[in-house]
Amino acid sequence: MRTLTRRPAVAVLTTALLLLASACGGSDAAAGKIKLTVATFGEFGYGPLFAEYQKQHPDIEIQSRVTDFDTHFKTLATQLAAGRGAADVVAVEEQYVPQYIRAKDKFVNLADYGADQLKNQWSPWKWAQGTDGSYVLGLGTDMGSLAMCYRRDLFEQAGLPSDRASVAKLMPTWQAYADLAARFTAKLPKVKFADSAGTVYTAMLNQSPENYFSSKDDSYIADTNPAVRNAFFLAGGIAQKGETAAATTYTQAWNVAIKQGSFATIACPAWMLTQIKEAGGDGNTGKWDVTTVPGASGNQGGSFLTIPKQSAHPKEAYDLARWLTAPEQEKRLFLSDGILPSEPPAYKDPQVVAHTDPYFSNAPVGQLYAASADTLRPNYRGLHDADVRPEFGHALGRIEDKSEDVQQAWDDAVKTGREAIK
Structure with missing residues (x-):
């Protein structure tokens, strides 16, 4: 799926770091457009999707930050501690999800934007990974069956x-x-x-x-x-x-x-x-x-798209994350890049099931x-x-x-x- 994503990583977060208070941050809108930054570890295949989303939303400008696994999470830890510098949408790999759910003061509760109404879109186990019940940390991307x-x-x-x-x-x-x-x-x-x-x-x-x-x-x-x-x-x-x-x-x-x-x-x-x-x-x-x-x-393996509270545009960031993780986009990512959806409507789609290599x-x-x-x-x-x-x-x-x-x-x-x- 991604050249540098799935190898085991040395831990980069400590309890003390996660408990540091964060301040609101985020980038300013650029020249009449709302600028949204998306940070991933390795390529998620989002390039064509970003282009399509910007075409559908001319008021949105998307910037992509792609780094290797360790750099991504070390940088995120620093940004969360400093209270500034984090992207509007940040990919979090499954092994870090429990830690970040405990640090919910640093991330937007996506239930506030209606994410909890979408839970049946994902496999039950996948949805359960990203929530503690009332709090929803992220929207599921892929999985690694x-x-x-x-x-x-x-x-x-x-x-x-x-x-x-x-x-x-x-x-x-x-x-x-x-x-x-x-x-x-x-x-x-x-x-x-x-x-x-x-x-x-x-x-x-x-x-x-x-x-x-x-x-x-x-x-x-x-x-x-x-x-x-x-x-x-x-x-x-x-x-x-x-x-x-x-x-x-x-x-x-x-x-x-x-x-x-x-x-x-x-x-x-x-x-x-x-x-x-x-x-x-x-x-x-x-x-x-x-x-x-x-x-x-x-x-x-498998990840979630999260939104740090530092984001200046959490609603727009949520709309983008929701669109990227919708079954139709997940289906396209599998057919183009072999990225397996974590949503039954996508991985049970006839085109996905019939796909050969x-x-x-x-x-x-x-x-x-x-x-x-x-x-x-x-x-x-x-x-x-x-x-x-x-x-x-x-x-x-x-x-x-x-x-x-x-x-x-x-x-x-x-x-x-x-x-x-x-």
Whole structure:
């Protein structure tokens, strides 16, 4: 979906920072027009939509700010603390939503403009992510329901079935996936089965209703939640056997590994397909395919459009955010950029469901991701998810570089995760 959006980020917000009082700010109208600034992390595919909106609203001028994930959230934290400089419409990724809902004094309550009347437009779990009941932080953009991308040619070289239905039957569960990794590596020892342990771990973890924190009281449960332990030991076990390419997603090494065909599978939300295409280049057209992911579908990624109270034009900003997230625009973004809507009217649209991708062997990506989206359930992230999650990713990396075994890495991750909260 976006070249720089979905990699895990180091936490950039602290409780103290979020509690700082904010003053009203925002940019002045420009030469008779109302100037609205929209800040996103990576490209959201909004360029053509901005042009159309300005044509329909000649009194509006839209300016786009696009930065990478870390820069976006570090800058936003500074702007919120200073009480000035924030865009009129700001994209917030799902892992930061719980923190910002707690900092509601810094953001417009979109319910004041009637957003709560639109709740049935979104999947229930998506709507629930962006609200605490009476307060609505943002309007949902995309989501990241999962499928499994795989190399047909490498499966064939390993003597395995390569058609979508057969591949899905080979790995209905994550344990079956791990068993298949061993079979594959035995046949093609120079090719790895997965890109990284972190990708497998994240996909498994996102299928659980709770991760590192309890949905009841936000207490740290990483050390007692069986979903976290099971995901870590299965992914870590694959890594310890040398069955991953140790290529962290969205890095240059990952791009090179895709281009060179160094690994055979990766759990992939819809927005990742564009990144695989860009990394693989034309020479890999038709080598990839897409099938269902092991286990139940989980969500990986997704954002909300919010309006900081600093905005000088909150009503106009809300009207723009509402238009950008309307089903018709969400549908267009999927057909043009592969950005999966979080709204059933959009992802169930006949054009979306019928959409195929020639790069991925004409896989019925619209059908696959729509079906996956329908099975999604809430996944509680917690106020400090962005602090803790990287610690477990680093620990899996230490298994891949052979500096720790799975048990050592687990013990360290549980400890450093707890310390990260403090």
